[in-house]
Amino acid sequence: MYIESKLVEVNETLFSQDLSEEIDPNIIKEEIGIPSCSWLKAKSKIQFKKGLFIVESFFENEKNLTDIFSIRGEYIQISYLGKGDSHLVSLKDKKPIEMGRINCCYHCDTVTTIEMPANKPTHYQAIYLSKEYYLELLKNEAWVENNSFYKHIIQGDFQKWGTCKFPIDYNLYHILNEITKSDWNNDFKKYYLDLRLKELFLSLHFCQEEVCNGVIKGISKENLEKIRTAHAYLIENFKNPPTIKVLARKILLNELQLKKDFKKMYGKTIRSFIIELRMEKAKTLLGKHTVSEMAGILGYKSVPHFINTFKKCYGYTPKQGLNQ
Known part of the structure; x- marks a missing residue:
């Protein structure tokens, strides 16, 4: 598997990586930027080893930007657009990359044109696995026998981008961030990532079941x-x-x-769900920010209101939580 991202308007290759051979037994991490352009801020964090490529990219472009994304070999892609108004462009049409959705695809030897309009910042996360890596990863997982996406891959039945997609939920959001942002010690990185990747594919399987349950x-x-x-x-x-x-x-x-x-x-109600999300985030902010800063970050205009909500949820105040 080979992956390349080339930014047309600035004639720069953001990353180019051959993943067909073992370069290093550990996960290799790199941070990449385009420093020489006044109208474009582009940075990517990539992690890779044989058969596996993980990327998180941010773009702030004052002019229209085109990314030519090339992949050689059979691959499985899990991607998520968290921010932006990007489009996939083909000879036939132009498809929006819908924000807030996880897209899964299984394909081979593709060249994709991605257009990012001016003054609309873009943030995306993506995971690419070779077919061999994917099958080895999930070979002992009992649930895959009932998973339609897995069956397509076993049968060599390509699933184009956009065929299989799900609106993201909090669990998927959390797992993706753990995979793309993790800075674990290299001695354990591969084992950690493989566990999180299995969790990601299992969660996507649950998403398929959730659709059925929703209809029921x-x-x-x-x-x-x-x-x-x-x-x-x-x-x-x-x-x-x-x-x-x-x-x-x-x-x-x-x-x-x-x-x-x-x-x-x-x-749960929509209001309860919003409170739940805010409180989940609040736990991660403990010790990193003051209580007043936490309230502001989470969108609370009243600090006492935030403190009361936190205590109602966890049984103690944010300040007491710091001492536990």
């Missing part, structure tokens, strides 16, 4: 997609969440149906 719960397939899109949008925007009215307009569903189906699907 009495939510139409059309509304189910909208509810899961709302769920994904809240995960990305819980620090400054939209009102129910604004969220309903975004997903083209009336407010009453949104509230009803959201609770039916996830067992």
Whole structure:
């Protein structure tokens, strides 16, 4: 497997990596930037070894930017656009890369043109595995026998980008960040990553089952997609969440149906879900910020309100949590 990302307008190769041979038994980490361009800030963190490539990239471009992304060999791709308005361009059409969705694909020898419009910052995370790495990783996992994506790969039935996609949930969001941002000691990095990759694929399997369960719960397939899109949008925007009215307009569903189906699907109200996300994030901020800073980061205008919410959730205040 070989991967290359080339930025056309600045004639720069962001990264170019041959993953067909073992370069180092450990995971290699690199941070890459384009320092010489006044209108573009581009940086990528890549981690790789034979058959595995992990990338997290950020772009801030004042002009339109085109990324020619080339991959040789059979590969499995898991990608997520957290921010931006990018499009995939082909001879036939131009497809938006929908923000807030995880896309899974299985393909071979592809060259993809990605257009990023000016003044719309882009953030994406992606994982690429060779077919051999993927099959070796999951060979002893009992659940794969019932997984349709795995069956397509076993049969050599390519699944194009966009065929298999899911609005992100908090668990997937957390796992992706753990994989792309982790700085574990190299002695254990491979074992840690393989465990997290297995967890990622299992969670995606659960997402497929969740779709079936949602229909069983009495939510139409059309509304189910909208509810899961709302769920994904809240995960990305819980620090400054939209009102129910604004969220309903975004997903083209009336407010009453949104509230009803959201609770039916996830067992909690939208307000409860936002509080849950904020409190999960709050735990990670303990010891790194003051209580006042934590409240601001999480979108609380009132520090006492934040403290009371935290105590109601965990049984102790943020300050008491620092001493535990």
